[in-house]
Amino acid sequence: MIRVLLADDEHLIRGAIASLLSLEPDLTVVAQVGRGDEVAAAVAEHRPDVVVLDIEMPGLDGLSVAESMPGQAVVILTSFGRPGYLRRAMAAGVRGFVPKDAPAEELAAAVRKVHAGGRYLDPELAASAMMAGECPLTDRERDALSLAARGASVSEIAVSLRLTEGTVRNYLSNAIMKLGASNRITAIRAAQEMGWI
Amino acid sequence: MIRVLLADDEHLIRGAIASLLSLEPDLTVVAQVGRGDEVAAAVAEHRPDVVVLDIEMPGLDGLSVAESMPGQAVVILTSFGRPGYLRRAMAAGVRGFVPKDAPAEELAAAVRKVHAGGRYLDPELAASAMMAGECPLTDRERDALSLAARGASVSEIAVSLRLTEGTVRNYLSNAIMKLGASNRITAIRAAQEMGWI
DNA sequence: CTGGGCTTTTGACAAATGTCACCCGGTCGG
DNA sequence: CCGACCGGGTGACATTTGTCAAAAGCCCAG
Structure with a gap:
C-alpha cells in the first residue's frame, strides 16, 4: 500500500483528488493539507511514501516545498503547464510532474512510478518545455x-x-x-x- | 437519483469531482465535457437534472453557457470567487454557486438544493459580493x-x-x-x- | 421645456515609461 | 597579457501614459 500526502489549497479539489486516488486499491491518502507551509510538519508526522503537491498555494508554493525536502518522493500537480515550472521542479529533484488537465489515470500512474524510484513526466508538457528553452532574462x-x-x-x-x-x-x-x-x-x-x- | 452533467476543462479535476460526486448514493454523473461549447449538445443528449459548470473553459465560458440555457438547473463551480462572477451568474438565473476552495460536502449539498428548486450560495462568497458591490466603471x-x-x-x-x-x-x-x-x-x-x- | 446629472468626447499639459549610447568590472580563450 | 564578451549600472532623450478642465450630447424629474 502506497501512503500519499496531498497538498492543494482548494478544499473541494483536494477532497476530489483524494477520492479519486482512494479508488486505486494500492493507494491510500494518509493526510491532506491546504497550505504550503504546513507540508513539512505533516510529512514529519505521517511519513508518507509520496507527497503530491500543487504549485499555487498560500504560505509557501509547491516548488519551494519540494526544494526544501530533497530525497522525499514528490509528484507536482499543477493547473497550468508552464515550462519554467517543470524546469524548476526538475532542478529540485522532483521526479513526477502532472498537469491538472492530464487524463485522470495519469496521477495514479505518476505516484506509482515515483514510489518505485522512477520518473513520470507528462509527455505533452515535456515537449513544450523542450521547445521553450531557458529564460533569456538576466x-x-x-x-x-x-x-x-x-x-x-x-x-x-x-x-x-x-x-x-x-x-x-x-x-x-x-x-x-x-x-x-x-x-x-x-x-x-x-x-x-x-x-x- | 439526481442525474448530473459535469463541465470542466481540466481533465484530472473533472474526473476527481466525478469520483467525489459518485460517492453520494443519490447522485450519478451521466456525462462529462471539457469545453463550454460542447455543453449544449451534451445537455440535449443526456437530459441531466443538474449541470455543474466551471467558469474558466475553452470555447465558451461557464457564465455564457448558463445564460444560454435559462430554466436549466445549474451549479457554477469556480476556482476563484470573484464577486463580479457571482453577480453575473445570479443575473443568468443560476441558483447554485460554489467556489473550489469550499469544503467538499458543499458541492453535493448545492446540487441537491438546486435540484429541489432552491438556491445555494457559498456564505463566504455572498458576504464578499455584498461588500464589493457594483462595478464602478462605465x-x-x-x-x-x-x-x-x-x-x-x-x-x-x-x-x-x-x-x-x-x-x-x-x-x-x-x-x-x-x-x-x-x-x-x-x-x-x-x-x-x-x-x- | 428646462435644468441637473450623467457619459462621452476632446486637447493641452505633466509625469512616467521606454530607448539609446555609454562606462565599469569580471572572466574566458588565445 | 590582451581583447572580446557579458552582465551590471548610469544619465540624457524621445515616446507613451496619466491628469485636468471643459464642452457636447443624452436622459429623466420637475
Whole structure:
C-alpha cells in the first residue's frame, strides 16, 4: 500500500483528488493539507511514501516545498503547464510532474512510478518545455520584471532593488526586447506564460 | 437519483469531482465535457437534472453557457470567487454557486438544493459580493481597460474602439482613479480580482 | 421645456515609461 | 597579457501614459 500526502489549497479539489486516488486499491491518502507551509510538519508526522503537491498555494508554493525536502518522493500537480515550472521542479529533484488537465489515470500512474524510484513526466508538457528553452532574462531583469508584475512603478522598483530609476528602466526595456513584447504589460504576460517569473 | 452533467476543462479535476460526486448514493454523473461549447449538445443528449459548470473553459465560458440555457438547473463551480462572477451568474438565473476552495460536502449539498428548486450560495462568497458591490466603471471604461489588460497600447485601443487617443487615455485614467489604483497595471489587477473585466 | 446629472468626447499639459549610447568590472580563450 | 564578451549600472532623450478642465450630447424629474 502506497501512503500519499496531498497538498492543494482548494478544499473541494483536494477532497476530489483524494477520492479519486482512494479508488486505486494500492493507494491510500494518509493526510491532506491546504497550505504550503504546513507540508513539512505533516510529512514529519505521517511519513508518507509520496507527497503530491500543487504549485499555487498560500504560505509557501509547491516548488519551494519540494526544494526544501530533497530525497522525499514528490509528484507536482499543477493547473497550468508552464515550462519554467517543470524546469524548476526538475532542478529540485522532483521526479513526477502532472498537469491538472492530464487524463485522470495519469496521477495514479505518476505516484506509482515515483514510489518505485522512477520518473513520470507528462509527455505533452515535456515537449513544450523542450521547445521553450531557458529564460533569456538576466537575474536583475527578472527581479525588476517580477516587481513590475506586482504593480510596482519604476521608482518603487528602484527603491526595492537599490538602483537608480534609469537602471530599472533599462532592465525593463531589455526584458521587453528579449521577450519580443511591445510594453511592460505584454512582457509581464509573456514571462508569466512561460513560468519565468 | 439526481442525474448530473459535469463541465470542466481540466481533465484530472473533472474526473476527481466525478469520483467525489459518485460517492453520494443519490447522485450519478451521466456525462462529462471539457469545453463550454460542447455543453449544449451534451445537455440535449443526456437530459441531466443538474449541470455543474466551471467558469474558466475553452470555447465558451461557464457564465455564457448558463445564460444560454435559462430554466436549466445549474451549479457554477469556480476556482476563484470573484464577486463580479457571482453577480453575473445570479443575473443568468443560476441558483447554485460554489467556489473550489469550499469544503467538499458543499458541492453535493448545492446540487441537491438546486435540484429541489432552491438556491445555494457559498456564505463566504455572498458576504464578499455584498461588500464589493457594483462595478464602478462605465461600459467604455471597461472596454478600454479590458483591451489594455490584453496588452494593447493606447493607440491600439483607440483604433479598436474608434476613438482618439486622448479619449482612451481619459477612460483609462478614470478607471485607475475609480479602482483606487496608481497605474494601468494595478488597475487591471484590481478589476480582474473583482471579476469586472 | 428646462435644468441637473450623467457619459462621452476632446486637447493641452505633466509625469512616467521606454530607448539609446555609454562606462565599469569580471572572466574566458588565445 | 590582451581583447572580446557579458552582465551590471548610469544619465540624457524621445515616446507613451496619466491628469485636468471643459464642452457636447443624452436622459429623466420637475
